[in-house]
Amino acid sequence: MPVPKILISDALSEAAVQSLRERGLAVDFRPELGRDRDALLACIDAYDGLAIRSATRVTEKLLSRAGRLRVIGRAGIGVDNVDVAAATARGVVVMNTPFGNSITTAEHAIAMMFALARQIPQADASTQAGRWEKTRFLGVELTGKTLGIIGCGNIGAVVADRAIGLRLRVVAYDPYLTPERATELGVEKLDLEALLARADIISLHVPLTERTRDILSAETLALTKSGVRIVNCARGGLVDEVALRAALDSGHVAGAAFDVFVTEPAHDNPLFGHPNVVCTPHLGAATREAQENVALQVAEQMADYLVQGAVRNA
Numbered sequence: 001m002p003v004p005k006i007l008i009s010d011a012l013s014e015a016a017v018q019s020l021r022e023r024g025l026a027v028d029f030r031p032e033l034g035r036d037r038d039a040l041l042a043c044i045d046a047y048d049g050l051a052i053r054s055a056t057r058v059t060e061k062l063l064s065r066a067g068r069l070r071v072i073g074r075a076g077i078g079v080d081n082v083d084v085a086a087a088t089a090r091g092v093v094v095m096n097t098p099f100g101n102s103i104t105t106a107e108h109a110i111a112m113m114f115a116l117a118r119q120i121p122q123a124d125a126s127t128q129a130g131r132w133e134k135t136r137f138l139g140v141e142l143t144g145k146t147l148g149i150i151g152c153g154n155i156g157a158v159v160a161d162r163a164i165g166l167r168l169r170v171v172a173y174d175p176y177l178t179p180e181r182a183t184e185l186g187v188e189k190l191d192l193e194a195l196l197a198r199a200d201i202i203s204l205h206v207p208l209t210e211r212t213r214d215i216l217s218a219e220t221l222a223l224t225k226s227g228v229r230i231v232n233c234a235r236g237g238l239v240d241e242v243a244l245r246a247a248l249d250s251g252h253v254a255g256a257a258f259d260v261f262v263t264e265p266a267h268d269n270p271l272f273g274h275p276n277v278v279c280t281p282h283l284g285a286a287t288r289e290a291q292e293n294v295a296l297q298v299a300e301q302m303a304d305y306l307v308q309g310a311v312r313n314a
């Protein structure tokens with residue numbers, strides 16, 4: 001039987017290459033292809049497996065050129081860049097790695113909360129510009145505040161755990177959260193309206209679906225507490241950016257920290273330029289540890305499928 005061949009078309013940790021080779025697979029590591037559509041279209045028919053992060057878009061057109069393809073492995077959680085229905089219709093299995101970057105992403109959300117509460121990016125820019133504005137940056141303490149987590153799965157649960165350690169009260173909206181799990185996590189399960197009314201800080205940890213798109217809209221933002229702070233390290237599109245900008249401009253929302261945007265890469269965005277907004281360029285999963293974890297996990301899963309037919313996280 002010919003050796004299965006895998007193309008890595010995004011910037012995955014090279015740990016994946018080694019792991020795949022150790023498992024007897026042939027690998028081409030060509031991370032530049034994620035942004036070179038024509039070159040990717042031209043070579044995809046040579047591969048049994050495609051390992052990606054978020055830059056490679058797997059469309060119907062790409063799949064139609066991928067006659068040998070049997071598996072797509074996403075080193076990360078979101079498969080928004082893959083046409084899963086089209087892949088499934090062609091018998092191509094789509095796998096993700098739902099656990100490898102949860103801690104790192106949760107840590108980013110916590111870092112964003114501190115950045116908002118103490119205006120760290122703004123204070124840093126001011127201090128390094130030679131201004132010594134001690135009275136300008138009066139912050140708020142996180143201890144004793146109520147954190148509202150929307151989505152209490154792998155990442156939301158780690159955020160809750162860290163936040164409880166920081167002495168915040170944690171309330172959660174998640175239709176899939178059982179009362180037993182809520183008790184185990186030490187969070188209070190609420191419906192969305194109750195969470196919006198109680199939270200001093202809201203952090204989103206749900207995938208983007210038709211049900212969650214604009215879960216924070218003009219209407220739902222109006223139900224939040226005056227002075228609320230909002231953190232989004234999950235997906236662009238969960239929050240209506242134009243409505244949020246209006247709520248920031250009116251002062252109803254005291255601050256927003258966003259790692260993800262409706263359009264990415266985000267070169268321009270309704271939130272940009274507001275003095276109480278902190279932004280990062282989709283860095284939620286960007287630590288050495290998380291990237292190595294997801295690369296190793298995706299390599300293992302893809303090899304197991306191509307060699308033994310074992311399916312995990314599909």
Ligand code: MLT
Pocket residue numbers: 053054075076077078079101282284285
């Ligand atoms: C994910 O879906 O795993 C994260 O958003 C990180 C990434 O895009 O790689």
